[in-house]
Amino acid sequence: MPRFLTVLFLILTCAIGGSAAAQTRPADPLAPPDGIGPDLRAAYETGRLIFNGHWRPSGTDGPDNLEGLGPLYNRISCASCHSAGGRGKPPGGPGENFLTALVRIGVVGEDGSVEPHPLYGQQIQDRAIPGMKPEAELSLTWRYEKGRYPDGTPYELRRPELTITPDPGPNARWSIRVAQPLHGVGKFAHAVPGPDDTGRFGWKAAMPSLAMQNASALSQDMGVTNLFFPDPICLPTPEPCGGDRNEAGGVRLMSLTLFTELLPPPDLSQHRNGKGEMLFMKIGCGGCHKPEIALRTGPERITAYSDLRRHRMGEGLDDGLPEGAAASDEWRTAPLWGLGAVLADDPRAPLLHDGRARGAEEAILWHGGAAARARHAFVNLSREDRGYLLEFLGGL
Numbered sequence: 001m002p003r004f005l006t007v008l009f010l011i012l013t014c015a016i017g018g019s020a021a022a023q024t025r026p027a028d029p030l031a032p033p034d035g036i037g038p039d040l041r042a043a044y045e046t047g048r049l050i051f052n053g054h055w056r057p058s059g060t061d062g063p064d065n066l067e068g069l070g071p072l073y074n075r076i077s078c079a080s081c082h083s084a085g086g087r088g089k090p091p092g093g094p095g096e097n098f099l100t101a102l103v104r105i106g107v108v109g110e111d112g113s114v115e116p117h118p119l120y121g122q123q124i125q126d127r128a129i130p131g132m133k134p135e136a137e138l139s140l141t142w143r144y145e146k147g148r149y150p151d152g153t154p155y156e157l158r159r160p161e162l163t164i165t166p167d168p169g170p171n172a173r174w175s176i177r178v179a180q181p182l183h184g185v186g187k188f189a190h191a192v193p194g195p196d197d198t199g200r201f202g203w204k205a206a207m208p209s210l211a212m213q214n215a216s217a218l219s220q221d222m223g224v225t226n227l228f229f230p231d232p233i234c235l236p237t238p239e240p241c242g243g244d245r246n247e248a249g250g251v252r253l254m255s256l257t258l259f260t261e262l263l264p265p266p267d268l269s270q271h272r273n274g275k276g277e278m279l280f281m282k283i284g285c286g287g288c289h290k291p292e293i294a295l296r297t298g299p300e301r302i303t304a305y306s307d308l309r310r311h312r313m314g315e316g317l318d319d320g321l322p323e324g325a326a327a328s329d330e331w332r333t334a335p336l337w338g339l340g341a342v343l344a345d346d347p348r349a350p351l352l353h354d355g356r357a358r359g360a361e362e363a364i365l366w367h368g369g370a371a372a373r374a375r376h377a378f379v380n381l382s383r384e385d386r387g388y389l390l391e392f393l394g395g396l
Contacts, residue, residue: 029084029183033264040262047259050252051078055222057129058247068247071132072125072233073223074102078256081179081221085263087342088179090160090355091140098126098138101178101355102221103162106321108171114322117168118236123220124164124174125233135235139163140176142356147365149379149386157362160354173328175319176354177203181338184265186210187302192294198310203353204326205310211257215248218256224248266338268303268396276392279385283377288333288370305336305396314368317352329369339396347394360393361386 030051032044054076055069056062075081081088081100088100103124106114116122120135128134142158149155160176168174180203188200189210199205201213212228219229230245280286288311292301310330318329331353339360342349348358357363367375378386 029086030263033262036262040258043255043258044262047255047257050256051082051259053077055224058244066252068222068224068244070127070129070223070233071241072128072135072235074098074123074125074127074221076222078217082182085182086179087181087349088355089350090176090178094139094141096140098140101176102126103138103164104175104177104321104323105164105168106173107169108173114173114320114328117172119166120168121233125220125223132235136168137165139165149383151383153383155361155365157365158356158358160356173320175321178350178353178355181266181342182260183263183338184302184304184335186261186263187265187293187295187304188308189261190295190297191302191308192296198325198332200308200332202323203331204323205308205332206324206326210261211253214257214260215253218248218253226253265302265304266341266396268337274388274392275385276388276390276395279381279389280392283381283389284371284374285378285389287374289336303337306333308335309333311370313370314372316366316368319354336393336396340394343394360390 030048032041036044049064050066053064053066054062055066055073056076057069057071058067060067069076081102083100090101091098103126104122105117105120105124106122107117109115124136124138126134126136126138139162141161141163143161145157145159147155147157162174162176164172164174185201191200199208201207201210202216207213207216215226215228218224218226219231219233223233224247225232225245226248227246227250232241234241280289288307288309289305290307291303291305293304293306293308294301310326310332312327312329313331314329317331320328322328322330334352343360351357351360351363352366357366364375364378378389381389
């Protein structure tokens with residue numbers, strides 16, 4: 001392990017040992033947590049500057065030293081996708097750009113396995129620095145599907161359909177991924193391992209540490225090379241591209257990881273128990289969306305409403321694209337803490353990995369596989385009880 005990561009682990013283990021009690025949401029959603037000393041606060045602010053800062057191509061002038069963007073990339077900063085540390089959303093339809101979402105891609109080999117696409121690699125970078133062309137143009141449309149509850153209440157779901165130009169070919173498999181919320185993710189690295197412990201970070205829990213997750217985002221999303229991902233993102237041409245194999249630098253990666261590690265968890269101080277929570281547990285939602293997770297750093301528990309494990313979610317959420325050890329229909333249980341604030345701003349906020357679900361109800365209706373029984377129980381609730389359960393989710 002690089003020396004700077006060893007130091008980072010020691011700092012963070014000491015830094016996050018405080019109480020997991022709900023906090024009052026600050027006016028500044030990226031404000032440092034209460035109770036940290038001046039040195040740690042200064043390091044946090046350095047990480048915040050990197051999180052919000054705009055990377056630019058090597059050799060160009062700017063207000064900071066964040067050089068190394070591209071040559072191919074998706075966005076110029078972490079905050080471009082994770083605005084205020086929040087979640088992203090997909091385009092609403094054709095003509096809208098991918099601003100806080102991206103497209104992962106692969107191709108099915110002769111043996112049935114999925115490998116990086118020969119042209120696009122593992123991710124489509126739809127932007128490029130001056131003098132270069134982006135990998136592809138993306139256009140998203142939605143196909144709508146109608147259904148009814150057993151009591152006759154109608155509902156509508158939507159499924160994404162993506163046009164990629166140039167055409168990636170018939171064996172290509174793609175998956176839209178919206179930016180995930182970041183508040184509280186630092187706690188996940190310290191959760192007590194489950195019986196089949198996997199990575200903790202990313203939609204498919206593919207990354208074992210927050211440092212690796214940040215390094216992957218720097219590389220794939222911004223084209224910034226680093227210790228873990230030293231190869232630049234380039235088109236498959238004979239001419240070399242890129243320069244330094246560690247454009248991010250160890251100190252900047254450490255500072256960025258410290259910042260994301262210490263982002264305070266969502267505020268659940270207004271959360272109240274009630275009939276909705278009883279129904280949530282009774283029909284089986286709490287089997288995966290566990291209300292509490294124990295931490296290895298002490299007696300505290302966090303109320304993330306997730307087991308942080310991967311589960312097979314059925315044909316409806318099978319994107320055909322495995323990732324690491326995760327199957328194509330396998331997804332990490334999404335933590336539900338902070339969902340209430342999202343739904344308060346927009347009751348039809350886009351949820352799930354690709355933002356197809358417009359609000360919590362549609363997200364539940366997309367569940368299958370390991371969650372099929374819970375979904376079946378939900379649709380067979382009375383309309384009033386479904387309302388109680390959704391009201392509970394709106395308070396998390």
